[in-house]
Amino acid sequence: MLRVNSSIARPRRVVTLGALIAVVLVAALTGLVAVALAQTAVGPSGGTVSSSDGSVAITFPDGALTESVDVRLTLLAEAEAPAAAPSGRVFGSRIFTVDILKGGTAQSNYALRSLATVVTKYSANDVSKARDNNTRFLHLSLYDAASKTWFDVPGVFPNVAAQTLETQQSVFPLTLAITIEPPPPPTPTPTKTPGLPGVGDVAPSSGMVMGAVAVGALLVLGGGLLLVRSSRRSKA
Numbered sequence: 001m002l003r004v005n006s007s008i009a010r011p012r013r014v015v016t017l018g019a020l021i022a023v024v025l026v027a028a029l030t031g032l033v034a035v036a037l038a039q040t041a042v043g044p045s046g047g048t049v050s051s052s053d054g055s056v057a058i059t060f061p062d063g064a065l066t067e068s069v070d071v072r073l074t075l076l077a078e079a080e081a082p083a084a085a086p087s088g089r090v091f092g093s094r095i096f097t098v099d100i101l102k103g104g105t106a107q108s109n110y111a112l113r114s115l116a117t118v119v120t121k122y123s124a125n126d127v128s129k130a131r132d133n134n135t136r137f138l139h140l141s142l143y144d145a146a147s148k149t150w151f152d153v154p155g156v157f158p159n160v161a162a163q164t165l166e167t168q169q170s171v172f173p174l175t176l177a178i179t180i181e182p183p184p185p186p187t188p189t190p191t192k193t194p195g196l197p198g199v200g201d202v203a204p205s206s207g208m209v210m211g212a213v214a215v216g217a218l219l220v221l222g223g224g225l226l227l228v229r230s231s232r233r234s235k236a
Contacts, residue, residue: 043068070101092178115168137181
């Protein structure tokens with residue numbers, strides 16, 4: 001009977017579990033799956049929920065909440081966005097949701113008593129994708145689930161010093177995204193059409209035309225001479 005050495009079998013399980021964890025981490029980092037940035041309890045006294053990398057933060061002022069809730073920030077991959085980017089735009093480095101949870105259940109149309117501030121950082125890569133490499137072509141867009149459409153959040157201007165976009169909202173959940181106006185596509189070069197030769201120019205076909213004109217002139221002149229001779233003979 002064969003015996004299995006347990007000291008050999010255990011490392012195989014560890015390797016298998018480690019490989020699974022590595023796959024999940026790679027998928028998260030490459031944007032293949034949604035990643036929970038943070039989940040924090042916030043009560044009536046207010047507080048701030050921030051992602052571990054500091055790229056997204058939401059601040060609830062004192063009195064905005066009437067109860068203690070969990071606030072969850074989730075980063076979405078572009079493939080997980082609820083709709084394609086607005087017409088003439090591309091997605092930037094951040095697409096994320098903000099959910100309010102009670103008892104572990106996400107709430108819909110959860111209204112605050114006062115506005116919460118949502119801040120997200122844009123990246124240098126976002127600016128490089130923008131028209132003229134200008135931050136004024138960076139936008140913060142809000143997804144409306146009812147119309148399944150992205151809308152630009154009004155009054156949002158890039159804070160160039162902090163490299164952030166900021167909005168104030170009072171109804172949750174939220175789905176927000178950095179959207180970018182890219183450079184316009186290059187204008188196609190018009191195809192040159194051949195034109196008539198200018199004065200003094202000689203085109204390949206102009207010699208034939210001039211020859212035909214000369215032959216025609218000779219024929220007319222010769223016909224005129226014949227008519228003159230025949231008329232003189234008839235008079236004689």
